[in-house]
Amino acid sequence: MKALIVGEYRQGRLQAGTYETLAFAQQLGAEAVMFAVGSDAELPRFAGRLYLADAAACGEYNPAVHKALLLEVIARENPDLIVLCHSSYGWDLAPRLALALKAAQVSEVVDVEEGAFVVPACNAKLRRRIRPQSARTVVTLQAGAFGLTGEPAGSPELERIAGSAAGDVEFAGYEAAEKGEVDLTRAEVIVSAGRGVGKPENVDVIAGLARAFGGELGASRPVVDAGWVDHSRQVGTTGQTVAPKLYVACGISGAIQHLAGMKKSGFVVAINKDKDAPIGEVADVLVVADVLQLAPALTAALQG
Amino acid sequence: MKILVCIKQVPDMESRFKIDPSGTWYATTDLAWRMNEYDEYAVEQAVQLKEKLGGAPELMVVSIGPDRVKEAMKKALAMGCDKGVHICDPQSWEKGPFEVASFLAEYAQQERFDLILTGMQSQDRGSAQVGVLLAEMLEIPAVTTIVDFSHQDGAVTVRRELEGGLKAVVKVKLPALFTCQLGLNTPRYPTLPNIMKAKKKELITLPIADLLQAEPLAVTERVFPPQKKGGGLVLEGEVGVLAGQLLGILKEKTTVFK
Numbered sequence: 001m002k003a004l005i006v007g008e009y010r011q012g013r014l015q016a017g018t019y020e021t022l023a024f025a026q027q028l029g030a031e032a033v034m035f036a037v038g039s040d041a042e043l044p045r046f047a048g049r050l051y052l053a054d055a056a057a058c059g060e061y062n063p064a065v066h067k068a069l070l071l072e073v074i075a076r077e078n079p080d081l082i083v084l085c086h087s088s089y090g091w092d093l094a095p096r097l098a099l100a101l102k103a104a105q106v107s108e109v110v111d112v113e114e115g116a117f118v119v120p121a122c123n124a125k126l127r128r129r130i131r132p133q134s135a136r137t138v139v140t141l142q143a144g145a146f147g148l149t150g151e152p153a154g155s156p157e158l159e160r161i162a163g164s165a166a167g168d169v170e171f172a173g174y175e176a177a178e179k180g181e182v183d184l185t186r187a188e189v190i191v192s193a194g195r196g197v198g199k200p201e202n203v204d205v206i207a208g209l210a211r212a213f214g215g216e217l218g219a220s221r222p223v224v225d226a227g228w229v230d231h232s233r234q235v236g237t238t239g240q241t242v243a244p245k246l247y248v249a250c251g252i253s254g255a256i257q258h259l260a261g262m263k264k265s266g267f268v269v270a271i272n273k274d275k276d277a278p279i280g281e282v283a284d285v286l287v288v289a290d291v292l293q294l295a296p297a298l299t300a301a302l303q304g
Numbered sequence: 305m306k307i308l309v310c311i312k313q314v315p316d317m318e319s320r321f322k323i324d325p326s327g328t329w330y331a332t333t334d335l336a337w338r339m340n341e342y343d344e345y346a347v348e349q350a351v352q353l354k355e356k357l358g359g360a361p362e363l364m365v366v367s368i369g370p371d372r373v374k375e376a377m378k379k380a381l382a383m384g385c386d387k388g389v390h391i392c393d394p395q396s397w398e399k400g401p402f403e404v405a406s407f408l409a410e411y412a413q414q415e416r417f418d419l420i421l422t423g424m425q426s427q428d429r430g431s432a433q434v435g436v437l438l439a440e441m442l443e444i445p446a447v448t449t450i451v452d453f454s455h456q457d458g459a460v461t462v463r464r465e466l467e468g469g470l471k472a473v474v475k476v477k478l479p480a481l482f483t484c485q486l487g488l489n490t491p492r493y494p495t496l497p498n499i500m501k502a503k504k505k506e507l508i509t510l511p512i513a514d515l516l517q518a519e520p521l522a523v524t525e526r527v528f529p530p531q532k533k534g535g536g537l538v539l540e541g542e543v544g545v546l547a548g549q550l551l552g553i554l555k556e557k558t559t560v561f562k
Contacts, residue, residue: 010466061464061472064445086432088466091425092448095401095436104521105401107431116525122428123317126330129525168445170475172461177469189560213560225487237467246560253317267558269550276320280536285553288540297547 001028004079006070007036007044008089009055011174014042017085017141022046023148024083024141028112034156035073037066037163047154053161061089062167067096069163074101079136086140094140104132108256110145124256124278143237143260180232182216189215189246190265192235193223194258196251196272196291200228206250209295212302213246218262220252236261250291254279271295305361308417309350309385310408310438311343313369313376314428321529328524329397330428339376342423344383344491345484349453350421351384352489356455362386364415368407370394374507381502382494388505393512398524401429405437406518411510412442417479419460424449424483432483439481447474448483 005021007014018036022044025032034050037058044050051073058065070093074082082097084090086108098105111118116131117139184190191210193203203223210217219229221236235242237257247265252258254270254277262268263282270283271291280286287294315321315335322331339347347365354361365385367373370393377388391407393399399407412420420442422435432448439446451471452463464472465485494502537553539546555561 010470061474088449088464091432092436092446092464095433096440096446098402098433099437099440102521105431105433106522107401107433119430120530121430121527122315122321122330124530125317125321126323126527127530128527130522131525132522133519134521168476169447169480172473172475174466175463175471175473177471215560221486226490231469238465238469241468246554246558267554269554274318275538275540278530280538281530281532283536284557285537285539285550287546287550288538289543289546293543294546297543298550301547301551 001030001081002077002079003028003030003032003081003083004074004077005032005034006082006084006090006093007034007038008085008087009036009038009060012039012041012055014038014044015085017087017143018044019148019152020141020143020146021083021085022152023146026148027146030081033077033079035070037069043156045152045154046156048156049159050156051159051161053163057165058163059165059167059171061171062165062169063093063096064167065163065165066093067100069161070097071100072161082136082138084138084140086142090140094138098138101136101138102134103136103138104134105138105140106130106132107140108142109139110142120256123253125276142256178231180230182232184216184218184233184235184240184242187216187242187244189213190218190235190242190244191215191248191250192218192220192252193229193250194220194252195222196253197223198292200226202292203228205292205295209248209250209299212299213248215244215246218242220258221255249279249283250295252279253277254281305357305419306415306417307350307353307361307363308412308415308420309343309346309363309365309380310420310422310435311347311365311367311376311380312340312423312426313337313367313373314340314426317427323527327526329527332397337372337375339379340423340426342425342427342484342486345486345488346421346423347380347383347385348489348491349484351492353419353455354384364389366391366408366411368393368404369396377507378502379494381505381507382499383492384498386505388507390507390509391512391515392509400520400522401431401433401437402521403518405434405441407512407515408434408438409441410515412438419478420481422481422483424485435481435483442481445476445480446483447476447480449485450482451485451488453482453488
């Protein structure tokens with residue numbers, strides 16, 4: 001079996017997820033060939049062939065051009081599998097490839113079982129095993145689902161490919177996140193509010209608990225999107241990645257994007273009415289309760 | 305200008321899911337259904353653009369599924385869409401992204417929309433494929449995961465959400481398709497008068513048999529609950545007791561009180 005793994009560069013830097021695609025190929029026992037639109041300044045540690053297009057010429061986001069380059073490489077290498085990260089780069093590019101190749105695409109793979117791919121469904125409450133019926137398959141991998149055994153090593157055998165900058169969209173640059181009110185990565189205790197707190201006024205209850213712990217208030221995405229809490233307090237893939245000694249998730253169901261931002265915490269307490277909430281998967285203690293009743297009781301106990 | 309919004313009806317994600325007797329999907333009985341959350345942002349963006357352009361654009365909403373999906377479509381109509389097209393398919397749950405996109409493309413091809421908006425993914429299947437596939441089939445540009453949208457004279461500037469708080473600014477000329485991320489805007493609640501008005505709006509049903517059937521590219525072999533990791537302690541009971549229990553555990557297992 002041969003796998004074409006698609007590396008990822010952003011702002012000239014190789015993205016760590018690239019090694020997860022490599023780990024996936026390794027786990028399947030597949031021969032790996034790599035493709036990337038990137039730069040010589042930072043090459044992946046990989047002992048195999050790397051088809052490299054210059055991001056300065058092609059643009060880091062230029063899906064039509066990246067697709068065309070990949071199709072060229074696929075014609076030359078004839079891989080069985082094309083592997084991308086399930087990231088803003090991967091989920092944008094993968095369906096374009098799949099359609100051009102008349103291939104099945106399996107999104108957000110977390111496991112391989114009997115040669116088929118396992119993906120999450122319904123906010124990680126279910127798993128689904130999918131078997132492609134096409135000659136080739138495109139897969140995207142959930143961040144963190146596959147890890148290399150041992151450090152990546154080696155230098156790639158470089159094969160340069162050239163593409164034009166012409167695409168159907170114009171990439172006009174990056175915008176960094178605004179500097180917010182707090183740096184959560186320094187907090188020893190984070191108490192986060194999720195959708196389960198119900199309404200904006202109730203965020204104060206969670207903030208009170210955070211203060212009682214001598215910690216900081218965090219939040220999950222829906223609460224930030226609703227404008228109840230500042231974006232600088234968002235924990236997760238598109239917010240901050242934190243690892244406090246204690247993380248208390250209040251009314252947070254545990255979407256994968258949130259879990260990715262907090263699962264390295266020392267000790268995780270989840271307070272949730274839903275015993276089946278996916279947050280339970282990473283919690284050391286799951287307290288099945290209404291957070292609006294438990295949080296004040298906890299605050300009082302801490303102050304008492 | 306013609307605008308299309310593609311929406312899906314999904315179960316409330318707070319539901320307790322049971323496996324269907326076929327073993328290949330969740331049981332669809334005893335569930336509360338709603339509009340896919342990502343799609344609400346797509347509907348809102350389309351309605352905002354229609355309002356900005358003085359109500360001139362024709363705004364269509366399309367959905368595939370059994371009869372009940374008309375409830376989600378009525379919400380989209382009450383939010384401000386003009387007309388609905390319901391592609392009636394009781395078996396839509398077993399269709400993959402490629403098949404769903406093929407149906408949508410066959411419908412959209414004839415209508416020649418200037419702008420198509422979809423959610424970036426559905427909450428139940430979460431493949432994040434249908435929007436991009438549809439654009440590729442129609443041979444128009446697609447930009448995914450947008451959190452900001454502005455339109456000026458047939459050109460659109462969007463911000464794509466990347467990882468770690470970074471955004472990419474992307475400019476596109478219409479016709480084009482965009483997939484909407486949470487937080488793009490604040491979806492409105494339909495008002496009672498608008499709910500009443502929506503009842504009179506046109507909602508056409510298109511039987512799935514009238515569309516070309518694509519061969520599935522993949523099959524679902526089984527659906528199952530994830531294995532519990534184990535080790536995590538579950539506390540249940542009276543709130544006052546729970547608070548004391550939890551603090552006891554934290555004192556023993558963590559160093560935050562030292």
